[in-house]
Amino acid sequence: xxxxxxxxxxxxxxxxxxxxxxxxxxxxxxxxxxxxxxxxxxxxxxxxxxxxxxxxxxxxxxxxxxxxxxxxxxxxxxxxxxxxxxxxxxxxxxxxxxxxxxxxxxxxxxxxxxxxxxxxxxxxxxxxxxxxxxxxxxxxxxxxxxxxxxxxxxxxxxxxxxxxxxxxxxxxxxxxxxxxxxxxxxxxxxxxxxxxxxxxxxxxxxxxxxxxxxxxxxxxxxxxxxxxxxxxxxxxxxxxxxxxxxxxxxxxxxxxxxxxxxxxxxxxxxxxxxxxxxxxxxxxxxxxxxxxxxxxxxxxxxxxxxxxxxxxxxxxxxxxxxxxxxxxxxx
Numbered sequence: 197x198x199x200x201x202x203x204x205x206x207x208x209x210x211x212x213x214x215x216x217x218x219x220x221x222x223x224x225x226x227x228x229x230x231x232x233x234x235x236x237x238x239x240x241x242x243x244x245x246x247x248x249x250x251x252x253x254x255x256x257x258x259x260x261x262x263x264x265x266x267x268x269x270x271x272x273x274x275x276x277x278x279x280x281x282x283x284x285x286x287x288x289x290x291x292x293x294x295x296x297x298x299x300x301x302x303x304x305x306x307x308x309x310x311x312x313x314x315x316x317x318x319x320x321x322x323x324x325x326x327x328x329x330x331x332x333x334x335x336x337x338x339x340x341x342x343x344x345x346x347x348x349x350x351x352x353x354x355x356x357x358x359x360x361x362x363x364x365x366x367x368x369x370x371x372x373x374x375x376x377x378x379x380x381x382x383x384x385x386x387x388x389x390x391x392x393x394x395x396x397x398x399x400x401x402x403x404x405x406x407x408x409x410x411x412x413x414x415x416x417x418x419x420x421x422x423x424x425x426x427x428x429x430x431x432x433x434x435x436x437x438x439x440x441x442x443x444x445x446x447x448x449x450x451x452x453x454x455x456x457x458x459x460x461x462x463x464x465x466x467x468x469x470x471x472x473x474x475x476x477x478x479x480x481x482x483x484x485x486x487x488x489x490x491x492x493x494x495x496x497x498x499x500x501x502x503x504x505x506x507x508x509x510x511x512x513x514x515x516x517x518x519x520x521x522x523x524x525x526x527x
Contacts, residue, residue: 211270215262221356224251224268225258226333229310232273237310238398243273284317286325292507297354297500298335298347299323302509305343305486309334319346336362339445341462344375344491345509349499357499362442372495374438375447376426376511378488378518379456380466383425383433390421390450394443405463406445408453419443421450429522432459447489459518460487479521488515 211231219227228240228249240258247255248271251262262268289301301319303309308318320334335347335358349355361369393416395409409416420440427434433456437447445464451457452464460470465487472478474485494507511519 209272213268213270215264215266215268217264218352219262220264220352221359222262223258223359224249224256224260224262227262227268228270231270235273238403239273241398243271284311284321284325287322288326289319289323292345292509293505295498297351297498298349298358299332300494300507301346301348303338303343303346303491305341305512308340309337309346320348323348335359336442338491339448339487339489341460341487342375342489342491343486343509343512343515345494345507346491347494354499358496361496361499369497372438372493373442373491374436374493376488376490376492376515377435377437377447377451378459378515379433379435379451380459380469381431381433381456382428383423383435383456385425387454388423390419390423390454392419392450392453393417394419394446394449396444404444406443406449408449417441417443419446419450421447423451427519429519430526432522434519458487458489460484461489462487473518479518479525482517482521484514484518486514488518490515 213231215227219230225237225240225244228244229235229237232240243249244256244258249256250269251260251266253267253269289303291299292302293300301323303319310318310320320332324330324332331350331352333349333355335349335355338344338346347358349358358371361371364370392408393411393413394406395413395416396404396406398404411418418441422438422440424436425433426436435451437451439446448458448461448464452461457465457469459465460473462470469478474483476483490509490511492509492511494505496505497503498505
């Protein structure tokens with residue numbers, strides 16, 4: 197008998213799945229997450245790295261794009277019985293733009309974009325709950341602690357087109373993503389380009405940690421962030437950071453590695469500062485209990501009309517109030 201509180205599991209078996217038009221262009225890890233609902237993403241990535249997942253009889257990486265007609269071998273994986281899992285509650289998020297091809301929402305901090313890695317559900321599951329008949333897929337991701345603009349595709353062609361543009365190096369196709377970040381310290385005006393390789397490691401519990409590495413680290417990936425100071429507050433600086441590459445935790449690690457951690461960053465930040473901000477002892481009585489990283493602007497070409505779009509999301513109230521408090525302190 198299974199222990200109390202533990203989910204039952206469906207009997208695992210090998211699956212050989214032929215990719216149809218509905219999955220054409222999808223990343224391998226996202227495809228597996230769709231087929232093996234209930235399996236944590238960290239476990240899916242381990243299975244992929246082990247070589248047990250095969251695409252057309254060959255090994256494949258998590259970011260491999262599947263094509264129409266590909267055959268994917270999915271090894272036996274224990275899938276949690278979803279009847280034991282809480283259903284995602286329906287939730288509406290502030291919509292910045294919506295048309296027949298896409299939705300852009302303003303995601304609040306503290307909400308994961310999808311379930312997995314300890315999260316029962318995220319934005320995508322909650323929106324699907326409110327629109328059960330619609331096709332909805334994430335075009336990209338934001339960290340749970342990051343707020344701001346998040347794109348979702350409403351059709352498979354729109355998803356493929358936007359994700360292709362995410363990877364494009366052509367200036368006329370590339371999607372521009374700019375973030376507001378408040379960092380500790382006086383950012384040097386001369387530091388406008390950060391070109392530092394990043395390496396992602398996964399702990400035994402499935403958590404991810406990214407660190408800056410030398411260019412010759414064979415597991416490091418070149419990562420570029422453009423930085424512009426928009427306002428100074430003495431011992432804090434407000435930055436605009438525009439991504440030229442889109443690595444996991446790129447902005448957070450780049451800024452921390454430069455000696456200017458993001459205020460409130462729970463993983464790469466200054467924990468003493470974070471505690472003081474959260475308790476209201478630094479700018480009392482103001483309490484700041486989140487990470488100050490906000491995806492404020494997206495520039496891209498519409499996947500259907502090819503018309504340039506520029507979308508913006510204002511700073512959340514908590515971030516604006518923190519800036520106001522800092523401004524009063526240095527006035």
